Amino acid sequence: MTAVLDRTTRSDQTEELVHELAVRRRRQVLRVVVGLVVALLAVMAVRVLLGRYTVTIPDFVAIVGGAQIPGATFVVMEEKLPRAVLGAVAGLAFGASGALFRRVLGNPLASPDILGIAHGASAGAVTGMMLWGLRGVQVVPAALVGSAVALAIVLAASAGRHGGIVGQRFLLGGVAVAALGTAVVTQFMARLTLNDAHEAAVWTVGSLSGASVDRILWLGAALVVLLPLGAWLHAALQPAELGSELAVGLGSRPVPTRAAALGVGTVLAAAATAVAGPLAFVALLSTPIATALGRGRPHILTAALTGAVIVVAADIVASEALGTVDLPTGVVTGALGAPAMLWILLRSRKVA
Amino acid sequence: MSISAPDAPTRPSTSVPRDGGTDPAFRLRGLTLGYGAEPVIRDLDLDIPAGKTTVFIGANGCGKSTILRALGRQLTPTSGTIEVGGRDLARVKARDHARSVAFLPQSPLVPEGLTVAELVARGRHPHRRWWGGGDDDEGVVAEALDMTDTASLAHRRVDELSGGQRQRVWVALVLAQATPTLLLDEPCSFLDLAHQLDILDLVHDLPMPGATRPEKTNGDSTDRDGVAGGRRTVVAVLHELSLSARVADHLVAVAEGGVVAAGTPDEVITTENLRRVFGLDADIIPDPLTGQPVVLPRGRRKDFA
Numbered sequence: 001m002t003a004v005l006d007r008t009t010r011s012d013q014t015e016e017l018v019h020e021l022a023v024r025r026r027r028q029v030l031r032v033v034v035g036l037v038v039a040l041l042a043v044m045a046v047r048v049l050l051g052r053y054t055v056t057i058p059d060f061v062a063i064v065g066g067a068q069i070p071g072a073t074f075v076v077m078e079e080k081l082p083r084a085v086l087g088a089v090a091g092l093a094f095g096a097s098g099a100l101f102r103r104v105l106g107n108p109l110a111s112p113d114i115l116g117i118a119h120g121a122s123a124g125a126v127t128g129m130m131l132w133g134l135r136g137v138q139v140v141p142a143a144l145v146g147s148a149v150a151l152a153i154v155l156a157a158s159a160g161r162h163g164g165i166v167g168q169r170f171l172l173g174g175v176a177v178a179a180l181g182t183a184v185v186t187q188f189m190a191r192l193t194l195n196d197a198h199e200a201a202v203w204t205v206g207s208l209s210g211a212s213v214d215r216i217l218w219l220g221a222a223l224v225v226l227l228p229l230g231a232w233l234h235a236a237l238q239p240a241e242l243g244s245e246l247a248v249g250l251g252s253r254p255v256p257t258r259a260a261a262l263g264v265g266t267v268l269a270a271a272a273t274a275v276a277g278p279l280a281f282v283a284l285l286s287t288p289i290a291t292a293l294g295r296g297r298p299h300i301l302t303a304a305l306t307g308a309v310i311v312v313a314a315d316i317v318a319s320e321a322l323g324t325v326d327l328p329t330g331v332v333t334g335a336l337g338a339p340a341m342l343w344i345l346l347r348s349r350k351v352a
Numbered sequence: 353m354s355i356s357a358p359d360a361p362t363r364p365s366t367s368v369p370r371d372g373g374t375d376p377a378f379r380l381r382g383l384t385l386g387y388g389a390e391p392v393i394r395d396l397d398l399d400i401p402a403g404k405t406t407v408f409i410g411a412n413g414c415g416k417s418t419i420l421r422a423l424g425r426q427l428t429p430t431s432g433t434i435e436v437g438g439r440d441l442a443r444v445k446a447r448d449h450a451r452s453v454a455f456l457p458q459s460p461l462v463p464e465g466l467t468v469a470e471l472v473a474r475g476r477h478p479h480r481r482w483w484g485g486g487d488d489d490e491g492v493v494a495e496a497l498d499m500t501d502t503a504s505l506a507h508r509r510v511d512e513l514s515g516g517q518r519q520r521v522w523v524a525l526v527l528a529q530a531t532p533t534l535l536l537d538e539p540c541s542f543l544d545l546a547h548q549l550d551i552l553d554l555v556h557d558l559p560m561p562g563a564t565r566p567e568k569t570n571g572d573s574t575d576r577d578g579v580a581g582g583r584r585t586v587v588a589v590l591h592e593l594s595l596s597a598r599v600a601d602h603l604v605a606v607a608e609g610g611v612v613a614a615g616t617p618d619e620v621i622t623t624e625n626l627r628r629v630f631g632l633d634a635d636i637i638p639d640p641l642t643g644q645p646v647v648l649p650r651g652r653r654k655d656f657a
Contacts (some may be wrong), residue, residue: 014503015494021469022490023506106461239477241466245426245457251450251478252530296465296509 001260004033029302032293036305040088043312047084048076051320055080062115082211083319086275087311087329089219090208091282093272094118096230098283099290099300100265103237104258105170111284112147112269115174118278119181120150121201121270126188137218140274147270150177151262181278205276206330208315215275226264227304233261234300241288279330281337282307286343310336375438376401377533377585378423383432385418391430392418394609400602402437404627405556405586407596409620411569411630416589417458417537419606423587424455424535435531450478454526455535462510469506469622472496475528492561496528508608515542523551531559536588540595548592549563552599558584593647597621598639 049055051073054062063069063076098111112118124146131337134142157173185203201207239247240254247254269283286307291298293306312333321327356478364493385393392415400406400423408416421427422434423439434441436453438533454475463471475496476489497526500520510521527536540548560582590596596603597617605613605620607629612621616631626632626647635648 011491011494011498014498015491017503017506018469018473018490018494018497021467022473025470026468191419241461241463242471242474243457243459243461245421245424245455246460246525248426248446249450249453249455249457249526249535250474251447253446269648291465293464298464301615 003157009137025297029294029297029299030300032290032299033305036290036302036309037294040305040309040312043309043316044088046318047312048080050200051080051316051326053080061288064197079211082213083208083315084217084220084312085216086211087208089216089223090272090276090279090306091286091308091311092223092227092304093219093268093307094279094282095290095304096227096300097265097268097272098099098285099303100230100234100261100268100289101283102287102298103234103241104265105113106241106260107171108347109171109284109341111287112279113283114178115154115170115175116150116179116181117266117269118206118273118283119178120153121147121273122264122278123181123184124205125274126185130188130191136212137214137275138341140218140271144267144270144276146181147266147273148269150181151266152179153180166316185304202277203294204277204330205328205334206279207318207328208276208311209326209328210275219271219275221347222267226268226271230261230264230268231300233257233264237261255332264337276311277328277330279311280334281341282310282314282333282342285337285340286310315317327336375402377437378587379435379643380419381433383419383422383434384430385415385422385427386430392609393606395432396610398604398611400587400604403582404601405588405599406602406604406607407600408587408589408604409591409593409596409629414606414629415609416604416606418585420455420535420537420589424453425426425449426455426457427610441512445576447478450529450531450594451534452531453533453535454529454531456526456537456539458537460522462499462518464511467506468491468502468508468510468513468524469497470529471510471521472502475525475530478529478624492530493528496524499527500524501550509564516544516547519543520547520551523555526656529559531584532560533585534558534587536586538589538591540590546596548595552588552595555584555586555588556599558586560584593621593626594645597640597647598647616647619648 040230043053046274049060050158055072055076059069059072060076063073064081067073100104101110101115102108102111104110121143125134125143127144127146128139132142154170154173154177157176158170183206189200189204202210236252236257237254239250239252240258244254248303272279286303287298289310290302290306294302310333311329314336315329318329319328321332378398378400378440380396380398380400383393383396383398384391385396396419408419410416418427422429425446436444436449441449473489473493476492478599479489493561494503497506500523502517502520502524505517505521510518513521519539523536523539526536539551539555543551561584582632590599600617603613603620604611605617605625612628613622613625621636623634623636626634633650635650636645637648639645639646
């Protein structure tokens with residue numbers, strides 16, 4: 001009898017412990033999300049208020065409220081604010097896309113920029129501009145088709161005999177597709193009469209210079225649909241993290257869920273590329289950074305927010321670093337991302 | 353080639369479990385399994401008794417894991433049928449199956465950064481609703497941790513555990529699934545002998561999910577069937593023969609693309625069967641305490657003796 005009582009007490013204690021650990025994890029995720037939202041608002045404020053053209057907070061509030069201040073209104077409403085907001089939404093999309101690719105493919109280098117998905121979208125957009133004269137948000141369908149073609153090539157190149165992506169071959173396929181996409185973009189650029197060098201930069205390295213209310217609204221609407229869907233798929237793939245056998249044993253159907261997650265991840269990357277170009281390394285970097293912030297556990301929301309912070313912060317550097325010259329944002333993310341990618345490579349070798 | 357398992361309880365001292373007896377947990381008929389053109393298992397008929405521990409033994413690559421994978425819906429049969437609890441396995445929904453049958457593969461992956469408590473909670477997946485809620489999840493997880501003696505590891509990261517600790521955590525995960533049937537593919541890999549015994553005794557004595565855990569009345573390992581409410585059905589693939597004989601109520605020897613012997617350990621562990629299944633020369637003596645067969649491998653040395 002005492003033994004039974006002992007066991008009950010012990011079981012109650014364990015249940016309390018399990019509950020406490022679950023609560024602690026939820027609080028920790030919440031803390032990271034809140035921290036990242038604050039960081040995002042901070043970098044956006046810096047982007048809008050500071051820099052070569054400084055705006056005071058009262059002026060900013062007045063401008064957003066509709067006041068016409070000569071010079072300042074134009075700079076804030078046509079340049080600084082749209083760029084900050086577009087950077088944030090594009091970063092959210094790239095970050096979420098990276099988290100989905102990472103979970104489906106289970107490899108730290110698996111992300112839409114390494115796999116050439118973003119380059120495919122870029123090539124599609126430029127092809128649409130060249131052949132059908134598409135402009136602005138009209139290029140979105142063309143970008144989607146381009147990214148889908150890129151994904152199909154990578155999958156075909158890396159599929160094993162039993163279907164599905166096997167081993168590291170998708171990385172090689174991705175390198176080839178990225179090179180192909182860049183080639184398509186470059187050769188159309190040579191023929192396209194783009195007077196503005198900044199517009200060309202959008203499609204080769206990615207830039208926020210094309211920020212407009214149209215593009216922001218369009219990508220924002222896409223995110224409202226795709227982010228919850230992506231979050232749901234990201235959670236539904238939790239059993240698949242344990243290997244496909246245990247996932248099947250737990251009653252999940254990993255194959256269709258993985259396919260759906262790759263699809264949503266591709267659309268997210270393509271949508272972001274259609275408005276901001278293939279911003280290098282944003283999708284690749286946001287998941288490991290968010291994972292480190294969350295003490296080892298990746299979360300799609302924190303990855304998306306991290307992506308947003310990276311893009312807006314990179315845009316600050318791009319527009320301010322070289323005095324009067326505006327760099328394309330993608331140049332900065334690329335410069336930050338290359339050493340970070342090497343670091344990921346070195347670290348993954350240590351683990352393996 | 354195909355041998356049906358006897359339906360009646362085989363130990364004289366055994367009381368018939370309420371859910372056992374005539375209704376097997378799995379009924380395999382005309383089952384052919386394979387991965388390519390050449391089948392691994394051909395035209396197999398086999399009953400796996402409910403509420404008992406069944407152990408598959410056989411040489412490497414004989415197809416014992418393949419049978420287990422088919423029971424766990426990891427592998428679709430080339431032909432033939434599997435009935436689970438009287439229902440055709442092919443018609444059972446994936447989620448319903450996961451609520452009645454848990455499958456522990458040989459080498460599951462360890463996700464990064466997951467704590468033991470979180471990993472074990474993954475076993476609740478088939479019981480969760482689409483928004484993530486479920487009934488009594490934390491209680492079941494806590495029970496699984498206690499049963500496997502891993503509660504003290506609950507806060508640790510799984511990727512930092514030793515092989516033996518990790519193996520117990522995997523067992524805890526499938527226990528948290530709270531299924532009447534467990535399929536275990538070599539659950540004792542990475543474990544030392546004492547921990548192997550812990551795990552095997554644990555799964556052997558499992559009451560049905562929801563029932564309180566019975567107290568062990570004495571240390572007599574041969575009398576384990578008197579649990580009210582019945583025990584869980586356990587089907588395991590094991591390598592160690594004497595351990596298999598110790599833990600199994602029902603032993604199935606797999607070789608030559610089918611089952612060559614099925615029955616109590618006494619019936620299956622014979623000199624002829626071992627020669628046929630493993631190509632092994634061995635003497636068999638009864639355990640002085642429990643009477644279970646103990647295998648003394650002689651190998652080729654017997655020829656010289």
